[in-house]
Amino acid sequence: MSAPTATATAASRSLAGDAWRRLRKNRMAVICGGVSVFVILACMFGPMIAGWFGVDATSIDPELGVTPPSAAHWLGTDTLGRDMLVRILVGGRIALGVAATATAIALVIGVSWGAIAAYVGGRVDYVMMRIVDVLYGFPTLVFVIVVMSVFALKSIFWLFALIGSISWLTMARLVRGQVMSLRHREFVEAARALGAKPSRILFRHIVPNTLGVVVVYATLSLPSVMLYEAVLSYLGVGVQAPLASWGTLVTEGSSQIIAYPWLLYGPGVAMGLTIFALNFFGDGLRDALDPQTRKD
């Protein structure tokens, strides 16, 4: 892309190589990255593996009922005798799926919004960024709650779309800043001199150069989207039965904290650990890609 040194000899360092070196030095961030990957893989393949042992998330065993963690059921069973570990892994698919999809939607909106505002500039930029400012001070999650319940939206796709539609504000600001600094660079002038259309210059030449920031912020927005999902599910307008997410599992567990604490601890730890790991990894990634933001 626009690395300062074009000569890629063994001695020169590429931007990405430099970042990778810095990231590896931050051992905690690497561990957290590993934990995130592990959680994702476990949620993807865990239920399948459990299936080979004849356990799945829906196999009810009323005879067994609720049992504390044991050798047969590592994280215990719930009131219907379902294995908690498998339920958590299956719930993780939904939680991670919501996070990934909503973040992707937020990415598309935020990147386009910020890039267009910065590139067009002037009054358009002012109005577009004022809208972002106003929405920042807004209880946007409240609007999602109202819309979800007023229109009785039970489908999970609405959940993706609505959470995505409120999570793009910071992305728009970051991308705007990046595009501002890029739009008068030589390679942009060159593209313009060659007669490229503004939309092509913006989305083929400028936006790809903002991807570093975008990737970092996407990593950091995954955990906050997971928290949104949990809040919505807790209030009963998020993920609906028969689907279960970490949010709904925690909600179930929180009502039985005294009698059956493992019903809360299992999904609670899964959620907290994943969010922590993603946050820490995202921080490390940001420090590695842009050492100046650390300011020390």
Added chain:
Amino acid sequence: MLRLILSRLVGGVGVIIAVATFSFLLLHAAPGGPFDAERALAPQVQRNIEARYHLDDSLVTQYADYMGGLAHGDFGYSLKRPMSVGEIITTHFPYSLTIGLMALLVAVGLGVGMGVIAAWRRNTGVDYALMSMALLGISIPSIVLGPILVGIFAFGLGWLPPARIEGPASYVLPAMCLGLIYLGTIARLARGSMLEVLGQDFVRTARAKGLTERAVVWKHALRLGVVPVVTYLGPATATLISGSFVIEKLFGVPGLGGFFVEAIVNRDYPVLSGVLVFYVAFLVMLNIVVDVVHGLLDPRIRSGR
């Protein structure tokens, strides 16, 4: 300064009108009405109910009535409870406000303290420990933390009541739980801005004229270092509202958030839109206050944009 306040006021009124219109239209577009019953009502009864609540007027007339009422501070009547929306707000908002203020106090007080100490002792064990705690605080959802805190402090140690508001001690757990959501973010913000401020010339001047390190950090640097935290308070209060929905449900607090959730379930339109408009008006006012405080802290902002 006055110009800044005036322009923000005008903008704020615009936002409130936009939100009122939005919520009016949204709730009218909603499928299903508050008087939908299992059994169809007799047509005459249906008409009487609709006439009672002016649901048979044209949309424009309803909108004009609604906006005119709002301008007089009249939010209309609840469809499900024998109360006006204004009464609901004045009775139940104080609970939410108390908990929210206590939560902000906890978050800002502890958060800024943690951030300043971490920046002061940067890249030491103290810094890493404080910042890991901050990140942990951001990462644990309140629906997990709340029940655990109740388990420890209410049922385990028996120090605090587990739920409901009966006396001052009842506020401690909800306020703590709500404040912890912001503590981590504020601590990280404060650390970042303090690091920047501590490298500036006026701090070097303060050190050079022989002030103690404590006076330099807590008096001179903090005044500027706290500016991003103040800026964050606007958006933080907005999320504080949705946070209060969860916390009030979790702890059985009779606050406005709980009422809002109940109104959603009941399709109680006037309560929904009234409380929504009230929340937004409250936030708009608060954001203006934040702007003013901002100007007082940082002279460069005072002259306007």
